[in-house]
Amino acid sequence: MDKRSAEEAVEAVVDAETRAWDEQDAERLVALFHQDMVWPWPPTADAHDPAEWVWGMGRFDAERWRGMWQRFFDAHELVHNRRRTVRVSVAPDGKGAFAVVDVDTLWRPHDGGEDQHWLGRACKIYTLVDGSWKLIAHTGLLSYPPGRKVQPLPLPDPALQDERVRLRPWTDADVEPANRATQDPLIHRFTGVPASPTLEQTRAFFDAQPALREGGAELTLAIADATDDGFLGTISLLRFDWDARRAEIGYWIAPWARRRGAATAAVRLLSRWALSELGLVRLALHTHTDNVASQRVAERAGFTREGTLRAFDARGEHPRDIVVFSLLPGDGG
Numbered sequence: 001m002d003k004r005s006a007e008e009a010v011e012a013v014v015d016a017e018t019r020a021w022d023e024q025d026a027e028r029l030v031a032l033f034h035q036d037m038v039w040p041w042p043p044t045a046d047a048h049d050p051a052e053w054v055w056g057m058g059r060f061d062a063e064r065w066r067g068m069w070q071r072f073f074d075a076h077e078l079v080h081n082r083r084r085t086v087r088v089s090v091a092p093d094g095k096g097a098f099a100v101v102d103v104d105t106l107w108r109p110h111d112g113g114e115d116q117h118w119l120g121r122a123c124k125i126y127t128l129v130d131g132s133w134k135l136i137a138h139t140g141l142l143s144y145p146p147g148r149k150v151q152p153l154p155l156p157d158p159a160l161q162d163e164r165v166r167l168r169p170w171t172d173a174d175v176e177p178a179n180r181a182t183q184d185p186l187i188h189r190f191t192g193v194p195a196s197p198t199l200e201q202t203r204a205f206f207d208a209q210p211a212l213r214e215g216g217a218e219l220t221l222a223i224a225d226a227t228d229d230g231f232l233g234t235i236s237l238l239r240f241d242w243d244a245r246r247a248e249i250g251y252w253i254a255p256w257a258r259r260r261g262a263a264t265a266a267v268r269l270l271s272r273w274a275l276s277e278l279g280l281v282r283l284a285l286h287t288h289t290d291n292v293a294s295q296r297v298a299e300r301a302g303f304t305r306e307g308t309l310r311a312f313d314a315r316g317e318h319p320r321d322i323v324v325f326s327l328l329p330g331d332g333g
């Protein structure tokens with residue numbers, strides 16, 4: 001199996017696990033494990049030190065595990081189950097792999113007891129047995145980076161608006177135009193959006209937003225036309241470092257809505273709000289050195305050009321240089 005197909009196969013196993021939780025299917029869950037799996041876990045999302053770990057499930061035992069989950073499913077209602085695969089990595093020999101998955105699963109007991117919130121990042125470790133990937137180890141759910149306070153990001157209230165654009169949460173109606181817009185190779189080239197995304201990928205991005213916002217990781221808003229609410233693009237606050245009180249801003253505009261000041265207006269509105277309402281001391285804006293349009297947006301929105309970070313973006317075939325801009329609370333413009 002080549003590396004790409006192996007990664008896809010591991011991702012499919014992660015998705016199969018997500019569906020098994022969605023459908024509360026204890027039988028299908030049990031089928032995902034290696035028979036030698038041993039499962040200790042951190043008692044809280046802050047327990048990064050394994051010296052604090054406790055015994056949860058013990059060693060795999062299909063009958064015992066199936067029974068535990070069945071009793072759990074009978075006693076709880078699934079409120080939501082949001083899972084996002086952050087990374088899949090296959091070992092050079094092609095026989096081992098791990099997947100990093102952000103989990104946000106909320107269970108509500110039927111008897112009115114306390115909710116159970118599974119929230120954090122897991123490393124799921126797989127081994128290839130007779131052509132199928134089996135889960136053999138798991139770190140449990142931990143918050144990353146360690147010590148990060150999970151602090152839900154508020155939505156701007158009232159909504160941010162000027163005479164040109166309005167920033168608002170996504171709606172279902174945005175999925176189709178957002179998917180059409182992101183077929184533009186420039187968006188893929190200059191942002192983290194995948195090339196030619198399918199409608200399902202766009203929807204998955206959209207579905208992941210509430211969990212990212214509640215987990216304090218990302219706030220993404222739709223940029224809509226101030227007059228007719230038509231979808232123009234998206235803007236995000238991301239890469240928060242709460243200890244250093246800084247974050248980054250990123251955006252794209254649909255090809256049909258460009259060069260009308262939408263990006264500049266959206267960046268002005270959200271950046272000022274982030275600095276005043278979230279208590280940040282610095283907001284960074286990264287653009288590729290050949291992204292002249294985005295550099296103009298940064299300047300027009302009052303950001304200061306600080307310099308070039310060499311080989312900072314290693315996502316493509318070759319590492320690319322980044323021009324970094326920043327806005328501080330005292331900056332005018």
Ligand SMILES: CC(C)(COP(=O)(O)OP(=O)(O)OC[C@H]1O[C@@H](n2cnc3c(N)ncnc32)[C@H](O)[C@@H]1OP(=O)(O)O)[C@@H](O)C(=O)NCCC(=O)NCCS
Binds near residue numbers: 187258261296297300
């Ligand atoms: C960069 C991007 C967001 C700009 O959006 P936009 O709404 O067209 O930008 P604005 O209309 O606010 O334009 C701001 C400034 O940039 C200039 N500009 C816009 N597109 C330009 C282009 N292709 N070439 C040169 N200048 C350009 C505008 O003329 C304007 O400058 P001015 O006020 O001096 O005339 C949009 O082109 C885009 O989505 N590109 C692909 C994704 C991307 O690069 N995202 C940013 C990643 S950092």
